[in-house]
Amino acid sequence: MTAALRPDLAIIAANVAPGSRALDIGCGDGALMVALRDERQVDARGLELDARDVSSAVARGLSVVQGDADTDLASYPDRSFDYAILSQTLQTTRRPDAVMAHLLRIGRHAFVSFPNFAYWRVRLSLLWGGRMPVTRSLPAAWYETPNIHHLSIDDFRAFVRERGIIVEGAWFLAGGSLTSAAAANVRADHAVFLLRTGSDEGDH
Amino acid sequence: MSEDQRYGLARHAILPGPLALDGGGTLAPVEIAYETYGTLDARGSNAILICHALTGDQHVASAHPITGKPGWWTRMVGPGKPIDPARHFIVCANVIGSCMGSSGPASTDPATGEPFAMHFPVITIRDMVRAQAMLLDHLGVAVLKAVVGGSMGGMQALQWAASYPERVRAALVIASAARHSAQNIAFHEVGRQAIMADPHWRGGDYYGGRPAPAAGLAVARMAAHITYLSEAGLTEKFGRRLQARPDNQDGAKSFGFDADFQVESYLRHQGISFVDRFDANSYLYITRAMDYFDIAEEHGGLLAFAFRRTPTRFCLISFDTDWLYPTRESRMIVQALNAAGARASFVELSSPYGHDAFLLDMPEMNRVADGFLRANGA
Numbered sequence: 001m002t003a004a005l006r007p008d009l010a011i012i013a014a015n016v017a018p019g020s021r022a023l024d025i026g027c028g029d030g031a032l033m034v035a036l037r038d039e040r041q042v043d044a045r046g047l048e049l050d051a052r053d054v055s056s057a058v059a060r061g062l063s064v065v066q067g068d069a070d071t072d073l074a075s076y077p078d079r080s081f082d083y084a085i086l087s088q089t090l091q092t093t094r095r096p097d098a099v100m101a102h103l104l105r106i107g108r109h110a111f112v113s114f115p116n117f118a119y120w121r122v123r124l125s126l127l128w129g130g131r132m133p134v135t136r137s138l139p140a141a142w143y144e145t146p147n148i149h150h151l152s153i154d155d156f157r158a159f160v161r162e163r164g165i166i167v168e169g170a171w172f173l174a175g176g177s178l179t180s181a182a183a184a185n186v187r188a189d190h191a192v193f194l195l196r197t198g199s200d201e202g203d204h
Numbered sequence: 205m206s207e208d209q210r211y212g213l214a215r216h217a218i219l220p221g222p223l224a225l226d227g228g229g230t231l232a233p234v235e236i237a238y239e240t241y242g243t244l245d246a247r248g249s250n251a252i253l254i255c256h257a258l259t260g261d262q263h264v265a266s267a268h269p270i271t272g273k274p275g276w277w278t279r280m281v282g283p284g285k286p287i288d289p290a291r292h293f294i295v296c297a298n299v300i301g302s303c304m305g306s307s308g309p310a311s312t313d314p315a316t317g318e319p320f321a322m323h324f325p326v327i328t329i330r331d332m333v334r335a336q337a338m339l340l341d342h343l344g345v346a347v348l349k350a351v352v353g354g355s356m357g358g359m360q361a362l363q364w365a366a367s368y369p370e371r372v373r374a375a376l377v378i379a380s381a382a383r384h385s386a387q388n389i390a391f392h393e394v395g396r397q398a399i400m401a402d403p404h405w406r407g408g409d410y411y412g413g414r415p416a417p418a419a420g421l422a423v424a425r426m427a428a429h430i431t432y433l434s435e436a437g438l439t440e441k442f443g444r445r446l447q448a449r450p451d452n453q454d455g456a457k458s459f460g461f462d463a464d465f466q467v468e469s470y471l472r473h474q475g476i477s478f479v480d481r482f483d484a485n486s487y488l489y490i491t492r493a494m495d496y497f498d499i500a501e502e503h504g505g506l507l508a509f510a511f512r513r514t515p516t517r518f519c520l521i522s523f524d525t526d527w528l529y530p531t532r533e534s535r536m537i538v539q540a541l542n543a544a545g546a547r548a549s550f551v552e553l554s555s556p557y558g559h560d561a562f563l564l565d566m567p568e569m570n571r572v573a574d575g576f577l578r579a580n581g582a
Contacts, residue, residue, distance in 0.1 A: 045547065054551040055568055058519060059575030063547040065538050075539035 005035055007176045008087055008113035011192045015111075015169065016040055020082035023047065023106060025069050025099075026089030030057030037062070045081075047072065070094045073102035085111045088190075091147040097159075104165065104197040113192040118152030118185045119174075136175075137189040153185040160195060169194035210343055211240045213266050216305055219338050223300075226328040226496075233314075236339045237305025238262050238297035241281070242289035244345065251345045252287055252577075253336065254296040255353030255360035258428075258490055259482055261304040264296040265289075270481045279565055280352075286574035287352065297339055299332040299360075301490050303483035306335075310411060310483050321485060322408035329356070329497045333363045337371070347371050350577055354378040354562035355529065356490070359497050362537070365518065366499055366510040374517040376573060379526050379562040381533035382507055382540070383498035388528065391431050392491040395424030399484045408485050421484040422475030429474045434525035434558035442467040500540075507540035514541075518548040519576040521562075521569055528559040549576060 005013060009032045016022060018040045024033050027046030030053075036042035046064035048054050057064040065072070069086070070093050084107025086099065091114050093099045103110040115137045116122075125133035132142040140146070151159075153172070160167060172179050172188035179187050210217070214237075221232030239262045244251060254264050254277065261268070265275035265282050281287045287294055298306040301324070309324040316323075340348070351372050353361040358380025365375040381388075399405055402420030410416050430438075446455025447469045455464065463469040503509035511518075518541055522534040531552045541548035553568050555561035562569065 043547075051551055051553065052568075054549075055553075055572050058549045058551060058572045061575055061579030063517065063549050065542070065548060065550045066552055067535075067538075067550075072535075072539075075542045077543055077545070080545055 005031060006087075007173050008171075008190050008192050009035070011171045011173075012085060012087065012111045012113065013039065015194060016042055016083055018042070021045075021080075022083040022085055023076065023081040024085045024087070025073070025103070026086060026092075027053075027057060027062075027064060029053045030060050030062040030064060032085070032087065033057065033062050033064075034060060069099050069102075073099065073106065076102070076106045078105050079108055081107045083107050083109050083111060087111070087113045088115065090114050091149050091151060093149065096149050096151075100159075100163075104195065108196060109168065110195045111192065112156075112195065113190060114151060114156065115147070115190055116153045116185065116188050117150040118154065119189045120186050121189070123186075135189070153188060153191045156191065156193065160193070164198035166196050166198045167193060168196055211243075213239050214269070215239060217339060217342055219342055221338070223331065223335055223338065225325050225331050227326045227331075229325040231300070231307060231325060231327075231331075231335075233307075234300065234335055234338060235305065235307045235311060236297050236300070236335060238295060238339060239264065239266060240296075240343070241265060241294040242292050244293040244343075248344070248346055249349060250291065251293045251295065251340075251348050253340070253345075253348050253351045253364070254281065254287070254294060255336070255351065255357035255364075256296065256299065257353075257355040257357050258494065259425075259478070259487075260357070261302070262296045262298045263304075264294075268481070271477075276563065279563075280570065280573065286570050286577055292349070293345070295340070295343065295345070297336055299356075299490065300335045301327045301332070301486060301493060303486040308483070309408065309485035309489055319411040321411060324485070324489060326492055327489060328493050329359050329363050330367060332493065333360050333367055336360070336364075337368060340371075348373060350374040350376055352376040352378075352573075352577075353380070355380055355559065356494055358529075359494065362499055363497075365514060365516045366503075369511075369514045369516055372516045374519070374576065374579075376519045376521075376576060377534075377537070378521045378569070379523055379529050379559055380520075381529045382500065382510075382537050383533075384495050385533075389495045391427060392495055394427050396488050396491060398423035398427070399488060402484075405484065408488075410484075416479065417484045418476075418479040421479045421482065421487060422472075424484075424487060425478040425482075426471040426475040429471060431528045432558060432560045434527065434556060436525060437557050438467060440556065442470065507537065508543040511541055511544040511546050514544060514546050516546065517576075517579070518546055519572065520548070520550040521572060522550075522552045523555045523558070523561040524552055525554075525556060526559040526561065 013035045021043045024046045033044040036044045054066040084103040122133040171192040172184040173190040219234045221234045222230040298304040313320045351361045351364045358377035361375045399420040402417035404415045405417035445466045500507040520534045522531040538550040
């Protein structure tokens with residue numbers, strides 16, 4: 001089952017502690033939640049904007065609430081989940097910084113995955129083509145992409161460093177396979193980070 | 205078990221009570237008209253209680269005895285449906301206060317031997333639920349696999365989860381709310397005043413062959429019916445089209461006060477056909493119960509406290525054109541459930557038909573309901 005997961009989701013699924021509680025923000029039709037539930041006995045809940053995806057997820061027996069990461073995270077209490085997961089959604093939010101703050105407030109740990117806008121193919125497309133890139137990981141044209149806050153791996157590294165957020169793990173993907181952290185900002189098309197807030201040590 | 209006279213269609217139980225009521229009084233005995241479909245399994249784990257709406261009844265999947273129409277929720281309940289007598293033991297009971305066989309204002313007051321009329325105690329949604337719990341005790345149902353309802357039925361489902369969390373595994377709440385808004389109360393007050401303004405109402409004392417306040421009840425129904433539909437739905441169905449006449453197929457303005465417009469004719473029909481099957485005093489009592497409904501009130505004003513540490517799974521469904529119990533009401537419940545750490549699902553479905561959508565053919569609603577009810581087995 002995990003084999004069929006999108007590569008970033010497979011990394012997350014493999015690194016969530018069995019029997020834990022997880023909130024999947026932007027859970028789509030619940031593919032990751034099913035893997036977490038069935039393979040790691042995780043009590044998984046989801047939040048998803050698209051009504052058809054929510055219906056599909058609920059029809060699979062999952063607990064998923066239709067809502068918007070930008071506006072509907074406030075009702076979740078602090079530390080109410082072991083993991084808050086945000087996969088390929090950060091770059092679609094209106095206020096990624098506020099969403100990140102909620103993520104680290106709700107979850108003791110947070111998984112964040114996103115497409116890397118500094119990937120070399122993206123750079124080439126902009127540098128030589130002079131056009132906004134349309135690649136396998138950024139497949140939509142500028143006028144129809146849901147991605148409104150493009151970021152690079154180095155942007156994200158700086159973001160967490162400035163906020164004192166602790167990086168507990170990082171995985172970098174190129175064409176669906178793991179690649180090294182060295183030069184990941186150029187060589188990786190996707191990144192997955194496992195984070196926790198730096199403000200309260202040792203509560204997990 | 206099929207030999208058991210407690211189970212089947214058109215059942216009627218007289219429970220000794222007493223039923224302690226939120227208003228302070230008691231009701232004894234408690235009569236409950238109900239139906240069951242399917243068979244309670246050996247572990248008693250497949251019972252589903254269906255709660256009906258304001259003017260609904262126990263005939264959820266069987267023909268109505270007066271109108272002869274099929275059950276009011278055959279799209280959700282029946283063979284191959286999300287709630288299926290082949291898999292579930294299904295119970296649907298007429299709420300107390302109503303007029304389809306359960307204790308209500310038309311019932312005989314044991315103290316006087318006369319109909320209660322306005323001496324029937326004012327009841328609440330929680331009182332209705334308490335009566336249902338007594339019925340389930342009578343039926344040998346300790347735990348509900350699910351409690352399911354739309355509109356006022358959804359209020360009962362929420363109240364069930366709040367009052368008896370250990371008896372409810374799952375609650376499916378459709379097109380409903382955790383409290384009545386000022387606008388909800390306002391529309392109900394229009395209906396009640398229409399009934400009370402009818403000279404036949406006579407302070408509620410019209411039983412025993414006297415004419416019922418049919419005109420008032422019909423107006424109440426007409427006003428309420430508008431709230432069940434969306435403006436777009438009304439426009440699509442009727443627009444400004446005129447009602448056909450014997451002398452003019454296309455209709456004509458009468459320059460009088462006949463039902464010139466199709467929408468007028470439709471509403472008059474809704475009002476007139478309603479009075480044949482519903483008691484005006486019951487309409488007063490049940491609308492009152494809905495207006496008093498506010499689950500947060502009994503929990504210090506915080507809805508999340510009503511569901512603290514709840515073991516119940518919840519699923520809420522709203523419809524985008526429902527302005528009677530709009531999506532924000534469901535969302536408010538979901539936020540409270542999130543705050544309480546409850547396992548909750550919520551989806552707003554799209555329908556042009558307003559509040560009534562929950563009674564109509566909605567494949568997406570059935571898909572969600574089926575998945576929700578199948579989760580964690582059976």
